[in-house]
Amino acid sequence: MPPIKLAPLFAACLSASVVLLLLYLSLTKPHFAYALESESSRIPSEDHNFYIISDEEPHEETDEHRITVRAEVGVSALANNDPANSNIEIGQTQNWVFPKAAIDGPHGTPGVGLPGEKLEETELQPEQHELRRRQTGSRIYITLNTCLQPSPNTTNAVPPQLQMYISLSESNQKPGPGSGHTDQQTITVDGGYAIFEANADNDVYVGISAPNTSEFSGIWNYNIAASIDAPFYGFEDPEVKNLYFVDGDNHAALLITNDTTQALPNQTVYQEWMKLSPPWGVFASNQNERTILGVQKSFCGLKNNAKVAANIDNIINQNVAQMTNRGLGGKPKEQFYITGLNATSKYWGMLVMDGNSTDSGAGVVGGGGAVWAAIEFETKTENNCALMYNLSFCSEVAYAVPTNPDKFSPETGLPDLAALYDSNAAQMYQYFNYSLQQIPCNTTSSAQYSLARNCDDCARAYKQWLCAVTIPRCADFSNPASFLMPRNLAQPFINGSSISSDPSRFNVNQALLNAVATNSSRNPLIDTSIQPGPYKEVLPCEYLCYDLVQSCPASLGFSCPLRGRGLEESYGKRVNESEGVISCSYLGAAYYLSGSSTVLRPSVYSMVFLAVFLGLRNLF
Numbered sequence: 001m002p003p004i005k006l007a008p009l010f011a012a013c014l015s016a017s018v019v020l021l022l023l024y025l026s027l028t029k030p031h032f033a034y035a036l037e038s039e040s041s042r043i044p045s046e047d048h049n050f051y052i053i054s055d056e057e058p059h060e061e062t063d064e065h066r067i068t069v070r071a072e073v074g075v076s077a078l079a080n081n082d083p084a085n086s087n088i089e090i091g092q093t094q095n096w097v098f099p100k101a102a103i104d105g106p107h108g109t110p111g112v113g114l115p116g117e118k119l120e121e122t123e124l125q126p127e128q129h130e131l132r133r134r135q136t137g138s139r140i141y142i143t144l145n146t147c148l149q150p151s152p153n154t155t156n157a158v159p160p161q162l163q164m165y166i167s168l169s170e171s172n173q174k175p176g177p178g179s180g181h182t183d184q185q186t187i188t189v190d191g192g193y194a195i196f197e198a199n200a201d202n203d204v205y206v207g208i209s210a211p212n213t214s215e216f217s218g219i220w221n222y223n224i225a226a227s228i229d230a231p232f233y234g235f236e237d238p239e240v241k242n243l244y245f246v247d248g249d250n251h252a253a254l255l256i257t258n259d260t261t262q263a264l265p266n267q268t269v270y271q272e273w274m275k276l277s278p279p280w281g282v283f284a285s286n287q288n289e290r291t292i293l294g295v296q297k298s299f300c301g302l303k304n305n306a307k308v309a310a311n312i313d314n315i316i317n318q319n320v321a322q323m324t325n326r327g328l329g330g331k332p333k334e335q336f337y338i339t340g341l342n343a344t345s346k347y348w349g350m351l352v353m354d355g356n357s358t359d360s361g362a363g364v365v366g367g368g369g370a371v372w373a374a375i376e377f378e379t380k381t382e383n384n385c386a387l388m389y390n391l392s393f394c395s396e397v398a399y400a401v402p403t404n405p406d407k408f409s410p411e412t413g414l415p416d417l418a419a420l421y422d423s424n425a426a427q428m429y430q431y432f433n434y435s436l437q438q439i440p441c442n443t444t445s446s447a448q449y450s451l452a453r454n455c456d457d458c459a460r461a462y463k464q465w466l467c468a469v470t471i472p473r474c475a476d477f478s479n480p481a482s483f484l485m486p487r488n489l490a491q492p493f494i495n496g497s498s499i500s501s502d503p504s505r506f507n508v509n510q511a512l513l514n515a516v517a518t519n520s521s522r523n524p525l526i527d528t529s530i531q532p533g534p535y536k537e538v539l540p541c542e543y544l545c546y547d548l549v550q551s552c553p554a555s556l557g558f559s560c561p562l563r564g565r566g567l568e569e570s571y572g573k574r575v576n577e578s579e580g581v582i583s584c585s586y587l588g589a590a591y592y593l594s595g596s597s598t599v600l601r602p603s604v605y606s607m608v609f610l611a612v613f614l615g616l617r618n619l620f
Contacts, residue, residue, distance in 0.1 A: 075095045090219070103200055107229050141229075142197075249410075253284075283302040311336070320336065382477060
């Protein structure tokens with residue numbers, strides 16, 4: 001038998017192997033498509049020109065071939081929680097895709113959250129994630145923030161909004177105004193913000209379209225982000241308020257949030273909140289400056305256009321934000337002292353959170369931040385009311401008080417003004433405390449002056465009353481509100497003019513100039529040491545006086561004036577607070593507390609107006 005020739009056989013085997021290898025590679029090409037998608041998730045967010053491209057014509061003969069048709073040319077990929085930024089010209093449409101590989105990919109980590117807030121852990125085990133995906137598809141969120149807008153050519157008009165188009169169909173990979181597909185969804189951007197939320201088990205295609213207009217020049221700039229965890233950019237329901245105006249003067253305002261917890265002071269959550277670095281920030285914008293209109297619901301839009309900010313990273317001239325427990329209930333909240341405002345002006349204030357309170361930026365669940373609906377507030381006109389807060393003794397005082405800008409400069413003199421008011425109240429309280437020490441407080445219940453109140457209640461009520469009457473809440477003299485009481489009419493204004501020289505010019509009745517209650521201040525210190533000139537006072541709430549009488553021993557001699565016999569000239573009532581009106585002054589007052597939240601309702605007393613304890617007759 002002739003010997004076998006190995007060389008030709010080896011060559012034939014080698015050729016067959018090469019053919020098989022090429023055949024295998026051609027049949028497994030979808031794996032390369034998925035690999036490309038996987039790589040796209042690691043592309044920097046700034047590179048929004050990265051495309052997933054198929055180089056083959058679509059066919060319908062085999063499923064294997066259809067799977068290679070991932071996206072058309074000009075479609076940019078989005079990765080989970082990885083925002084992309086883009087400029088868009090007038091009339092232009094740009095397209096994006098949130099690929100299946102990212103939708104089926106791993107979830108992000110939400111972080112630890114705020115004190116007492118346990119964020120849901122979205123990371124699932126692979127088998128759980130796959131089961132959920134096959135059953136319902138993954139929940140996806142596409143969010144957009146408009147950062148910049150074109151400028152009007154001739155008018156002060158607000159630029160039109162971008163449009164967002166969504167397609168869940170592979171046959172419509174470029175949704176937009178001219179796609180011709182009826183199955184796409186159209187979402188109009190509102191105030192610079194848009195969100196799409198749905199279950200998806202395949203690629204999600206997005207089109208961003210800029211209006212075609214000749215009335216504006218320039219570009220839009222926007223951020224777009226996709227997530228399988230939560231909206232990367234957020235806008236809170238307008239019905240959910242979390243920012244309120246406390247008071248202001250002619251150049252500053254004090255704003256606060258809701259209580260952050262109902263925990264007690266000895267509980268861990270309460271203490272964690274008070275030690276926390278303030279989690280929220282604030283933007284403010286004069287309503288005459290309309291640049292924020294169209295982006296007022298967008299974090300980056302506010303950052304680029306609002307003129308005033310507090311507690312916002314990378315913003316110069318930051319205003320003050322800090323945690324406080326001032327106010328009714330003594331619960332933690334965040335406050336903002338906003339300066340650099342114009343007199344006699346209306347402002348919008350927007351509460352924001354940069355990121356999700358734990359972290360911000362790419363890769364963070366909710367890392368784009370959130371915006372709350374705008375509130376409105378107004379500055380005072382005149383310069384003889386100054387906003388004060390965080391006093392040492394009267395720590396609950398947070399409102400405008402009578403001042404003299406020539407003696408206490410708005411830029412540097414407010415600490416001295418606060419110290420003058422505060423030390424005066426503290427000294428008066430010390431006199432009261434000497435007398436309270438003579439009362440048998442620590443005794444049997446049968447020997448106490450009251451079964452319902454004790455000396456601690458008396459001390460608390462006296463301090464609240466004392467701070468409210470010795471540090472009056474100041475309003476513009478030009479404010480026509482009926483509940484305001486004119487004060488100090490006998491003194492000249494800061495500019496040297498006086499009411500007595502021409503009462504009709506200031507619409508003042510001559511009788512007011514002759515009455516002690518209106519031609520001087522309630523606290524003599526104001527007229528002698530501060531000399532603010534004429535102003536109006538938000539009278540202390542009448543229940544502060546009633547609470548004092550109820551809480552303290554009769555031997556101290558406290559009483560309240562009778563209704564119709566001096567009560568109305570000395571005290572006011574809480575009404576219309578749900579409409580943003582503070583009609584009487586009490587410690588912790590803010591413009592969001594409703595009249596029904598009164599802690600102590602006044603009782604009716606038929607007492608005569610007696611001499612006031614320890615020489616404080618005028619204060620009552």
